[in-house]
Amino acid sequence: MTTATDSEGGTLAVEIWRGKDAGQFETYTVPQRANQTVLDVVTWIQRHAEPALAYRFACRVGVCGSCAMTVNGKPRWTCRTHVSKVAGEGALRIEPLRNLPRLKDLAVDMTPFFEKWQRAQGRFTPTRTRNDPLTTVSPQSAGRKAADAGIECINCAVCYSACDVVGWDDGYLGPAALNRAWTLVNDERDGDRAGVLKAASSGGGCHSCHTHGSCVEHCPVGINPTAGIAGLKRWSIVELLGGKLP
Amino acid sequence: MIRPARNHPGFWAFVAHRVSGVALALFLPLHFLVLGLALESGDALDRMLAVADRPVFKIAEWGLVVLLTVHLCAGLRVMALEFLPWRDTRKGLIGIGAAIALLVGALFMLRAG
Ligand code: HEM
Ligand code: SF4
Ligand code: SF4
Numbered sequence A: 001m002t003t004a005t006d007s008e009g010g011t012l013a014v015e016i017w018r019g020k021d022a023g024q025f026e027t028y029t030v031p032q033r034a035n036q037t038v039l040d041v042v043t044w045i046q047r048h049a050e051p052a053l054a055y056r057f058a059c060r061v062g063v064c065g066s067c068a069m070t071v072n073g074k075p076r077w078t079c080r081t082h083v084s085k086v087a088g089e090g091a092l093r094i095e096p097l098r099n100l101p102r103l104k105d106l107a108v109d110m111t112p113f114f115e116k117w118q119r120a121q122g123r124f125t126p127t128r129t130r131n132d133p134l135t136t137v138s139p140q141s142a143g144r145k146a147a148d149a150g151i152e153c154i155n156c157a158v159c160y161s162a163c164d165v166v167g168w169d170d171g172y173l174g175p176a177a178l179n180r181a182w183t184l185v186n187d188e189r190d191g192d193r194a195g196v197l198k199a200a201s202s203g204g205g206c207h208s209c210h211t212h213g214s215c216v217e218h219c220p221v222g223i224n225p226t227a228g229i230a231g232l233k234r235w236s237i238v239e240l241l242g243g244k245l246p
Numbered sequence B: 001m002i003r004p005a006r007n008h009p010g011f012w013a014f015v016a017h018r019v020s021g022v023a024l025a026l027f028l029p030l031h032f033l034v035l036g037l038a039l040e041s042g043d044a045l046d047r048m049l050a051v052a053d054r055p056v057f058k059i060a061e062w063g064l065v066v067l068l069t070v071h072l073c074a075g076l077r078v079m080a081l082e083f084l085p086w087r088d089t090r091k092g093l094i095g096i097g098a099a100i101a102l103l104v105g106a107l108f109m110l111r112a113g
């Protein structure tokens, strides 16, 4: 897409949050470049205008999940968000992610996000040793397909930041942790799927979700956590009624 | 103020669902109170019904019928999303729900008028 903001030579007015909870927006004038990403803009400011600016990134190609920020009001992965796509009139406002404790400037503390991942038992429980043969899982099985749909999560916390229930309820595990739990409940190799289901459907778990779909709307890799959470809701009810995981 | 991250059909459906749900919760006790009058005395009910015949009440009643339909459709959508094994967000369902609510509202207008 070619827009005015794509052209060389112009400038962008970029507002960036400076400070922790108390702080203010500072405005920087940044030269425009073709195919510039929001992360490029933040990096330009740090290199040329504000060496003390705190922010996070690593891979720059949408793999590591460390560069998420709030850009013009929406949570986004900044390394793969083109300025031309989000800066309407050549203006950007960049803030830290919502729903996580702020550290400094654009960096947030991801600890609660990963702690909830563990509370949802979002980790694989092995049943074999390295000496056993590999399990074969049919790509056609329903469980494999369900797990596949949610497995590409990059732990960026964009969904967590978009979710209003996370904002309302400190105890809510959030879309990413529950999506991970859903992939494990569907993983026939996991040694404690019943335990995952229990962890993911207890207080603050899947039943707290109100199906707003803000997570689906913003997940940069196209995962639909709402569908996985709905699956957890169904399975926890099936199990309550005496049914067993397939 | 509505934050940009909330501006999508799924969130608006939720807002409509909650607003209609709370409004119904506030209204229903009144509704039952009026119905209860029928048991106590026909007179009181008749007086109440005369009051309720005024246009402002007609409009209020129309609003409630629409609210109930909005809430019903939004609730059915949530249950469909959660209990049927669909993977996408079925935004079409929001439109269908809104259309049904408008239709019921229009029908009620015609019959009340
Ligand atoms: C007509 C049949 C009804 C259906 C099918 C229905 C369905 C639902 C469903 C599925 C929810 C959960 C939404 C969520 O997960 O966020 C809900 C929420 C709610 N309902 Fe109903 N409901 C009905 C009637 C009523 C009535 C008569 C009232 C008023 C007393 C009411 C008040 C509420 C309220 C206050 C909520 C909370 C809204 C929210 O959490 O977003 N509902 N309803
Ligand atoms: S669908 Fe559930 S998890 Fe996703 S944003 Fe809404 S409340 Fe949060
Ligand atoms: S589900 Fe999507 S938005 Fe959420 S952490 Fe994973 S990749 Fe990020």
Ligand code: FES
Binding pocket: A057, A058, A059, A060, A061, A062, A063, A064, A065, A066, A067, A068, A077, A078, A079, A080
């Ligand atoms: S820097 Fe790795 S995902 Fe953006």
